[in-house]
Amino acid sequence: MEKPFSPGNKRMLGIQILDILSRYSSKKSPLTHKQIIDKLNSQHLVTCTRSTLAAHITNFQTDEFQNIFGCIVKCDKLGKGYYLEQEFSDGELKLLIDSVMSIRSLPENDAKVLIGKLLRHGSQSFQLRTKSYTSADMRGLPNSPNQEVLASIAVITDAINNNHKVSFIYNDIALDSNKELVLHPRSKERYLVNPYRIMLYSGRLYLLCNTDPHENLSTYRIDKMSLVREEASGIKTWRDIDKAYNPPKTMLESLHMFSSDIIDIEFWIEEDCLKDVVDWFGWGYFKIDDKKDTRLLIRLKCNETAMSFWALSFGEYIEITKPKELRFRIRELAQEIYKKHKI
Structure with a gap:
């Protein structure tokens, strides 16, 4: 037969x-x-x-x-x-492949499998052209050692769709006895959260969620989670999450995915740095209220902790004026840096 x-x-x-x-x-x-x-x-x-x-x-x-x-x-x-x-043009496939390569939360093997699946949607000439540089670019990329990432995403997605809580072990990066980097549990207790959205920011995958009995939103890196489990208990609705959560706005205000409060911020910055403000915060997410000589007065909303680190990266080119608490915090950080680096 x-x-x-x-x-x-x-x-x-x-x-x-x-x-x-x-x-x-x-x-x-x-x-x-x-x-x-x-x-x-x-x-x-x-x-x-x-x-x-x-x-x-x-x-x-x-x-x-x-x-x-x-x-x-x-x-x-x-x-x-x-x-x-084909359903995807060569340009679209190239964009998708490069996007997979830029997701630092994925372990290398999972990234290679995903790229292989995408390559099969292209012609033989596209596959031959793309495989060579893809293989070279994959070597040495800062991928995650966590082999549970894709499985964790699937569990979290199901839990969100079913309106269920999720629990997980949350890990930090540590050195083992051989001085190799490993994931080490932050606590013996499992984290239990109300999951709302999975977000991609700067090559990392995050879970946007809430922890009872608190009222604020938190973010956890999915590549630092292990043993993720969907629980039977239902989630708590967070202030009408569909209206409160706006992906571009949330990611811009939560710069670097810190979980501190979103506050109103005002600062002077050199006009030459305007392009950097646009690159980080995007068009339409800040206001220019004044200009004096070569400096611009910028107003925006941002995560307080993230803004302190962002401002330090621009050193003498920026001056925080409001709020006073953030201005004092940056001064304290600058003094600590000076003490550690003075000769």
């Missing part, structure tokens, strides 16, 4: 034609009937007549086929050949 996926099995002819078009055709290099038939014979050991091939290609050019499979076979000029217009 002939096996369903054995070479030469014509019952798979439609899939085999799509495989040839997917791997070898492109808008710049379409395949003629003869080229497709030759590759079917060499790659899949099947013979195919022109009329049979034409019938399959006609089916692959319908809107119904595109709606179901997300791709379509096209012919830009009669007699010049056919190509498969």
Whole structure:
């Protein structure tokens, strides 16, 4: 009896034609009937007549086929050949692959598997072009050692959809007896939280949540979680989270994902640094209230702890004016830095 996926099995002819078009055709290099038939014979050991091939290609050019499979076979000029217009363009696939590579929360093996799945959506020429630099770029990337990240994301997603709490062990980075970096539990007790959203910020995946009986929102890095578990108890609604949570606004105000209060901040900064303010806080998330000489007066909302570190990174180019508590805190930090670095 002939096996369903054995070479030469014509019952798979439609899939085999799509495989040839997917791997070898492109808008710049379409395949003629003869080229497709030759590759079917060499790659899949099947013979195919022109009329049979034409019938399959006609089916692959319908809107119904595109709606179901997300791709379509096209012919830009009669007699010049056919190509498969993939669901993702080369540029879109490149963007998705680079995005996976930039997520530092993922362990290297998981990142490689995801990239491999994305590569299969591209043509053979795209795969050959992309594999070489992807393999080189993957080496030495600061990926997470936590092998539970994807499983944790799945559990958290289910818990959010089911309106259930999640519990987990939260870890810190520590040195083991061999002076190797390892994840070490921060506490023997499991954290129990009300999960609301998974957020990506600066290459790290965070869980936005609340801990009973507190009323504030907290963030935890998912790559520092282990033994994540969905609990049977229901979550507490946090002040209408769908209205309160705005992804761009939340991430800009919670710079570096610190969990302290969001406050109104006012500071003077050199005009040459305006591009840096835009890069960090985005268009429309701050106001320029005044200008004196080469300095601009900026007003915005931001996490207090994060703002203190951000301001220190700009040193003499910035002056916090409000609130006074933050101004004093930065002065104290600057004095501590001076004491440690004075000669």
